[in-house]
Amino acid sequence: MTIQRLKIINVGNEIGLEKTMTFRPYGKQAKTIILNRINELLPNDCLDMDFSGIEICDVSFVDEIIVEVQLFLRNNKENLFYVSNINEATLENLEAALFYREKKNNERVPILVNREGELVVVGTLEPNLHETFKQLAKTKEITARDIAELNDIAINSASNRLKKLFDLRLVLRQERITLNGKDHIYQVPI
Amino acid sequence: MAFDMSNITFIKPGGAILLLLMCKQVWGKTLCKVRLDNLRFNVQSYLNRIDFFKNDFVYTNDRLSLWSKFGRNDRSLSVIEITRILNPMDVAKFRETAKTITNKWFPGDNLKPEREKFSTMIMEICNNSLEHSTGSEEMGECYGLLQVYSHSEKPEISVSIGDLGIGIRTHLKKKYSWVYNSDSATIKKVLEGLSGRLDGTGGMGIPFIKNTTVELKGTLIIRSGRGIVSVGNMAKTSEFDGSFPGTQYQIILNEK
Numbered sequence: 001m002t003i004q005r006l007k008i009i010n011v012g013n014e015i016g017l018e019k020t021m022t023f024r025p026y027g028k029q030a031k032t033i034i035l036n037r038i039n040e041l042l043p044n045d046c047l048d049m050d051f052s053g054i055e056i057c058d059v060s061f062v063d064e065i066i067v068e069v070q071l072f073l074r075n076n077k078e079n080l081f082y083v084s085n086i087n088e089a090t091l092e093n094l095e096a097a098l099f100y101r102e103k104k105n106n107e108r109v110p111i112l113v114n115r116e117g118e119l120v121v122v123g124t125l126e127p128n129l130h131e132t133f134k135q136l137a138k139t140k141e142i143t144a145r146d147i148a149e150l151n152d153i154a155i156n157s158a159s160n161r162l163k164k165l166f167d168l169r170l171v172l173r174q175e176r177i178t179l180n181g182k183d184h185i186y187q188v189p190i
Numbered sequence: 191m192a193f194d195m196s197n198i199t200f201i202k203p204g205g206a207i208l209l210l211l212m213c214k215q216v217w218g219k220t221l222c223k224v225r226l227d228n229l230r231f232n233v234q235s236y237l238n239r240i241d242f243f244k245n246d247f248v249y250t251n252d253r254l255s256l257w258s259k260f261g262r263n264d265r266s267l268s269v270i271e272i273t274r275i276l277n278p279m280d281v282a283k284f285r286e287t288a289k290t291i292t293n294k295w296f297p298g299d300n301l302k303p304e305r306e307k308f309s310t311m312i313m314e315i316c317n318n319s320l321e322h323s324t325g326s327e328e329m330g331e332c333y334g335l336l337q338v339y340s341h342s343e344k345p346e347i348s349v350s351i352g353d354l355g356i357g358i359r360t361h362l363k364k365k366y367s368w369v370y371n372s373d374s375a376t377i378k379k380v381l382e383g384l385s386g387r388l389d390g391t392g393g394m395g396i397p398f399i400k401n402t403t404v405e406l407k408g409t410l411i412i413r414s415g416r417g418i419v420s421v422g423n424m425a426k427t428s429e430f431d432g433s434f435p436g437t438q439y440q441i442i443l444n445e446k
Contacts, residue, residue: 020282
């Protein structure tokens with residue numbers, strides 16, 4: 001697993017913006033640049049969307065470059081991305097975008113955010129999935145068997161929880177061949 | 191063409207932007223500059239202070255007092271003069287100046303989230319005008335004006351942004367087979383999240399502005415076509431007999 005860094009300020013510069021990211025049509029252009037970068041990722045690579053130097057992204061802009069990108073990944077790729085060095089104002093606008101998505105389209109799009117070296121989930125996530133995510137974040141990689149043992153639940157339930165996290169592109173999944181056959185190992189990048 | 195201004199005793203940002211848009215509309219239709227006559231001293235001083243007459247479609251022959259000419263403080267952090275906004279870079283600049291002003295009048299870390307939300311609201315409004323007011327792929331334009339009133343213990347900030355575009359209802363009519371006959375009913379629907387963007391990504395900006403205004407206990411006024419809807423402190427809905435092009439927003443916030 002490799003982490004590729006993408007500085008959002010450089011993406012903004014490409015479309016003529018500086019530290020203020022605003023205007024949805026420009027957000028769509030920025031999204032295209034980000035998706036091109038994502039399409040170059042190898043399987044299991046991660047993208048670190050680095051917001052350092054960005055003073056603010058408005059609600060529509062974050063909706064394009066974060067929420068829409070996450071939806072693209074869910075449907076097309078098995079990579080994941082997380083957001084780092086995002087300031088409080090832009091984070092609030094991200095939360096607002098997620099709120100309006102859910103309210104309007106009944107669409108839950110949780111996003112990974114790197115907060116001081118720790119990955120946290122922003123947006124709505126079922127409590128049991130959140131708990132599973134936290135257990136995985138602690139160990140960096142985990143299997144369904146581990147989750148089953150930790151929570152005293154059936155291995156199928158554990159497997160379902162991890163698969164749901166993977167489907168939401170909050171964790172990576174790798175197939176592994178063991179003496180007992182195939183299984184999956186789930187990982188987070190940091 | 192001349193407007194008799196003798197009945198106008200006071201003018202606030204919302205009024206100034208509407209007056210400017212009216213002048214521009216007349217100029218656009220007649221190619222004649224609009225003259226403002228019989229301006230009261232304070233109205234003329236204010237229009238001068240906000241660079242109203244720097245727009246080449248409007249002028250006055252009324253003479254400005256020396257006091258108004260020399261008493262002007264260009265570095266005052268109470269006003270952003272009438273600003274023509276043509277692209278997102280202009281939006282960013284307008285927002286940055288607004289932020290400097292709010293930092294001065296609403297200081298402190300505890301008010302930082304409110305200041306940021308206010309600046310995001312300004313961006314969302316301007317961007318709506320740029321993106322939707324022409325009814326085509328072409329980028330629109332708008333005018334913005336911000337004023338802080340500090341006459342009481344708690345300052346009040348008022349920002350008005352307006353365009354002469356196709357208006358909310360006409361914009362939506364291009365997208366949907368049904369649309370209300372009433373402008374105010376359409377504005378209300380937009381406040382709830384109805385959007386002309388049909389790919390599911392729209393309908394965030396205006397509800398964000400509405401909800402944030404309510405959260406900050408302010409007032410938001412939207413005028414488009416014949417309709418006017420205000421939410422927050424002075425919630426009401428009206429429909430006028432006459433229609434005027436474009437859309438105009440006004441936000442008024444006080445420190446609570």
